[in-house]
Amino acid sequence: MVNQNNISRREFLKRAGAAGIAAAGLAACDSQGRAASGVPAPEGEMTYRTNPKTGDKVSILGFGMMRLPSVGGRSAREGNEGIDQEMVNEMVDYAMAHGVNYFDTSPAYCQGQSERATGIALSRHSRDSYYIATKLSNFAPSTWTREASLAMYHNSMKELQVDYIDYLLLHGIGMAAPGKGMEEYEARYLDNGILDFLLEERKAGRIRNLGFSYHGDIEVFDRLLAEYDKYQWDFVQIQLNYLDWKYAKQINPRNTNAEYLYNELAKRNIPAVIMEPLLGGRLSNVPDRVVAQLKERSPETSVASWAFRFAGSFPGVLTVLSGMTRMEHLQDNLHTYSPLHPLSDEEFAFLQHTATLMMQFDTIPCNDCKYCMPCPYGIDIPAILLHYNKCLNEGNIALDAGDENYRKARRAYLVGYDRSVPKLRQADHCTGCDQCSPHCPQGIDIPQELHRIDAYVEQLKQNTL
């Protein structure tokens, strides 16, 4: 179910009869002008942005290596299946053939397997044909020591099979338990001298660009930008999409609107790398009413393409990362960005209106990044939250037993719940230990949400709503 978000966002493509990889690359029409395939071939060349410091021509579509496919066909972050390396190679080759040259990974992704898979796929190409971004993901307190952090950094180079890194990020600045953001930043990068080390590495050329990715505590973001003169950040990775542009704070008071983040970077002329342009699939799996609105304007493009055009339209954006699990995701994104048609002012306003509409649905802002996982007690947190969102989007959350569709909604919720989440991994087994919440980039109070969902399920089961 978790992956359904990713899959269903391109459902329309599949339904239209995606004939496979080959069809996409070829002309999509036969001699009579009938479409041979629903997968639109890119009309032109990939759009590139220039890194003002290095002059790198970076493709506007960046390949996020966080949701790589597993041998079971799902995202490798689910279950305990290994990464489907052949599929990764195939997708990387296809992306590069169509102009993608930015690949973003981390030692933490895909249960720690992403860097190796990325290294294997990219080492088959010449080193100057791609830019590699990875992170110093020293989240666990056990990795805060200088030795452990250095080991992680050196291990990244080994796994990626490179002797220099194009883009290195301090990973998830500000992401910690409430009020702990600054403390953790200092423990992870300052107290152990790691930031100084990284600056040296940049000087030595083993890091070509140094930046950071940010979630959560805005004070840390502001501090790092205030210290721009000292550190000369080459780029910053932020979460930006049409929902977070003005509503990030409203979704969660701990977060900051993307509008502020982007403008702070633009002021200083720092290139922005965009993550979560699709909010982990939430902006492709939208309420039916929103789908209708988007399709009415542009029936032949995917729901997701709107979100990608939004993120790419800002001139200060260097690249937009997309965690692509399936070839169809890649093809659709290539179509959107080859070339990018920036949003008109009118379209921009329309998406803002759409965001307002979506805010009226009370979905939980989980984007399935799985940073909270694995839960030590075996709960499948994202699957539970996403099932709730799915039912909400489909109108299957009953408010009252007297509701017209109560019986249908009840059945859909309970039967779907057992299908999406094994019984032992459901919300009723949450102990409330709260080891998960500090890892959530969206700042969701996970135990509280799980207990709320559990209480709702209890009401459904007991018929006492």
Add this chain to the structure above:
Amino acid sequence: MLRKIRLILATLFFISVTLLFLDFTGTLHAWLGWMAKIQFLPALLALNVGVVAFLILLTLVCGRVYCSVICPLGVFQDIVAWLGKKQRKNRYSYSPAKSALRYGFLVLFLVALVAGIGSVAALLAPYSSYGRIANNLFAPLWQWSNNLLAYFAERADSYAFYETEVWLKSLPTFIIAVLTFVVLAVLAWRNGRTYCNTVCPVGTVLGFLARYSWFKPVIDTDKCVNCNLCARNCKAACIDIPNHRIDYSRCVACMDCIDKCHKGAIAYKHAPKAAPLPVQKTGQGVSPEHVDNARRSFLTATAMVATAATLSAQEKKVDGGLAVIEDKKIPKRATPIIPPGAVSLRRFAQHCTACQLCVSVCPNGVLRPSTDLLRMMQPEMSYERGYCRPECAKCAEVCPTDAIHLTSLAEKSAMQIGHAVWVKANCINLTDKQPCDNCARHCPTAAIQMVPSVAGDPASMKIPAVNTERCIGCGACENLCPARPFSAIYVEGYEMHREI
């Protein structure tokens, strides 16, 4: 004609009763539940005077039609025998009654019943035997078929079918069911109603009554040409052609003989005078096999041993993945837990026929046949798969003997069937130093509160405190406790239930 009516009714009863055991959703019981309640032994144990009187009257008027129509085990044997007859026609022959065996089993059965040794009674009782077979052998097939449909429904985004868990509830009971099935099938295939006329206590009692029944098949000696065709088609082996006698205590009124006779020499009518059957010492001596030995060999219950994969501390924080969940193991309970409405262990043992109907419908995986020697196959509760949910009283709804008797859900949730016991050594608040209040949060009667583990220090880790006065023993705490394989809180049963 009479035979056709018998066949139609028998088919209806058989399919309906079987469906009762297969339907895990419990919806059919609203319409067909009465079919289980008119079974002789359940009605007798439920002290259902009306039904028992009706069945006695029915037998006194029509003979043992109960055995041919209402009893699912009887019809099951007929089906096997019918298949056997396809292989070789005219396969039966007359044999004298094995009265010593019949009454011996009846006495054994009655003694077991009175002494409250439910396991022996359940082994002999026909309805229980059929329930066991249906629940252990037919239900899994039904559920797997359902799961197949659910698999497709899921892919078609339909909620019409949902998956159900198929699990082995008790190995000894399963093996007994298989043995019962095999023994009965072999007996029925070879000799028709051997079980009904040698072992079955209900058959013996009804047979005794049937001797005096008003209507019965009668041989007209004037028309009879001694062709023996009727005797060779009598599955009860009760037609003695040389003497032109029928042993009415064994005749199950199937009407097969009436149809078979070319001369119309047998009629179903009132016989003015039933001459006593002379005791004969002929016959081939069909040795009645039976299932008694089966039980003793399976006293050792086997617990499923889970793969004990322990969580290793993670060196670095990576995203994704699912922690391994160890299966829960059944804790050692000093007193078994039986469902609310059972009143007491003693009353329950005396009233339950171990038909497995409640086990079939329990939607929470709580009920399973006991492996205890004395209560073998009678249901008991355990909470490692689920707990006794407040909105459910399915077991009481379906119980044909009223061994589980509830009038309302309110009565159920006010019934103390046991109480929770905290096991300090397992509680994650102390072992993992992780705050957890899952037991307290899910307790439906608010019998659990979290108190500081160090007296007088409110900042210390909280541990659950059970107020046994409020605890009803539903097992929510035990089932939802994160400690594995043994929960840090488990339920001890009560010998005698108590209403709050």
